[in-house]
Amino acid sequence: MHLIAWCDESADINLSTHKPNPMNKIETLNLKCILTDEEMLAISKEMSEHINKKKQAEDNLSSFSAQLKAEVKGHDAIINKTATLINAGSEYRNIKCEVIIDSAHDTVSWIRSDTGEICQQERPIPQRYLQTQLEIDPL
Numbered sequence: 001m002h003l004i005a006w007c008d009e010s011a012d013i014n015l016s017t018h019k020p021n022p023m024n025k026i027e028t029l030n031l032k033c034i035l036t037d038e039e040m041l042a043i044s045k046e047m048s049e050h051i052n053k054k055k056q057a058e059d060n061l062s063s064f065s066a067q068l069k070a071e072v073k074g075h076d077a078i079i080n081k082t083a084t085l086i087n088a089g090s091e092y093r094n095i096k097c098e099v100i101i102d103s104a105h106d107t108v109s110w111i112r113s114d115t116g117e118i119c120q121q122e123r124p125i126p127q128r129y130l131q132t133q134l135e136i137d138p139l
Helices: 037-059 065-088
Strands: 026-034 090-102 107-112 118-122
Touching (some): 037 065, 065 090
Antiparallel strands (some): 026 090, 090 107, 107 118
C-alpha cells in the first residue's frame, strides 16, 4: 500500500498488518478516489447518451423551443459534469476512516476503510482528540 506523500512516514502504523480496532473512532472524510476502468466506462456511456439526447433535442428545438432549451441545458450540465470526471479520472467521495490516536508519537492518523491507506496524519494530536473528561462505564 502507498502512503500519501504528505503523511509522516515515521508513524509506527504497519498497514500490511493493521487490523481495525472497534475501540477507535470512525470518521467520514471527503477524499480523492481514482475512478476504475468500469466507472470510467459507465461515465463515458452516460456522457455519450446525453450527447445523443442533446443532438435530438437540438434537432427538435424549432417546434418546442422553450421546453427543449431547458432540456438542452440539463444535458449540457450532465455532459460538463461527466466530462470533468473523465478528464480528472477521480472525484471526491465521503469515505469512512478509522481514527488512530498514537499518544506515544503524539500523532493522530486516519486510515481509509476502502483502501486501508493512511490518508491523513497530524502532529501534535489536535485538541479535539484529547480526553476532556473521564469516560466511565456505568455498572
